[in-house]
Amino acid sequence: MPIRDILQLGHPVLRQVAQPVADPTAPEVASLVMDLADTVAHWRATTGYGRAIAAPQIGVLQRVILLRLPGRPVWPLVNPSIIDHSPETMVVWDACLSFLSIFMQVVRYPWIRVRYQDVQGTWHETHAGLEDDLAELLQHEIDHLDGILALDRLTDINTLCSREEFERQFKADSPYGR
Template structure:
């Protein structure tokens, strides 16, 4: 089991768009195992590669009884129906803020054998798919907050003991 150390808000890797996975080799298999092992901990629903310091388009998820991963995921569909839902992030621990998300989402990518993968979900799984895809585009859920909430969130982050500083 390889549960990796998490990166926290302030670390530049979290704000950098990820490169596509171009090699499906032993290193990519290790990355997939690391993502699955790291997300398979209590209180975790999703984990993107940058959250463990890897700038590649890959994420894992564990929502209910569903656990899996997607390489080179693209968000290909979101419902018109949205809701405001409390959201948190492993890279922004202990802080939760309401975010507007589509109630249904679909992600397409590939697995380690370069076979097509489609993950579709509603509610929490839809939120997870959108959240993790955002990570791969260099975006945190805090970026989606309305201005006053965002200002408060950034202040609370800077005051936190986990905030990454050089």
Template sequence: MTVRRIGRFGDPALRRASVEVVDVDRRLRALVRDLWETMEERGGAGLAAPQLGVALRVFTYHCDGYAGHLVNPSLWWSGEETRDGPEGCLSVPGLFRRCRRRRFVVARGWNMYGEPVEVSGSELLARCLQHEVDHLDGILFLDRLDERERGSAFRAIRAASWFDGSGVVVGQDPHSSF
């Protein structure tokens, strides 16, 4: 297990859609362990492979009393209800903004051994699952902010000591997914 570098806003790897995992092998298990170790070390609620520069559909999560990982996840909406709530990201250090997410979701995928997994979540867990699946599709939570929140977030990012402005790719508005 290794704590790895997390890509920050502006890293092009964060804007690429990931490909499905086809080989369930020791390399996949090592990636899951690296994701877990890095997420825990950095105090995150979740971490997706693209944040480590790996374009595979894999993420780990540890929030709201639930912990695990999903390989090749898909999300299913359980109802139409949405909630605005605070959200942050290890790839955008120190920034938290109100973001609208589905209140209830079901995530289906596999574990690192190829066994089926289903996770049902509401509130914080649902937010976490949606956030991580977005990473796998090249979407950042910043893309889901309303116009006012997004403007405020980008001003804060430009002022952040970690931001150098190189490689910034602005995402498409994913709001139509609601």
């Protein structure tokens, strides 16, 4: 499957709400999942960043995200939604393949529960917490499905920094340093 271009900050599709997938078993969903997997793998190999991607980032307004975590199988989630979350919040570093030159601190929940379908159409629920920074990652990707970008969750404009400055000062103590 092809490596797709990732839409960049300012592209209007990134601010649109993705539509639910009617049939997760449809061939076009399988093709989309392959494109997402190939695209995020390419970005990880060429930039060192990229653990996940959402369909709107490649211009497809469908509720599909794909996680590609080190040492784990590729994990597509169709029609994911956050159904519960911790009462407390935390501040974490965030970045995005749609604006990889910008890093910032954002507010996220330490744990969430997500309901989603697999590509066979079966519904699942998963609890995501701090392990592998899974809660933060899923929140970031599900936000993409709702037209929300990490910049919208910025805690303080003073945390905004370039990729170079982030790598110099903060990367070692962040999930991106692993």
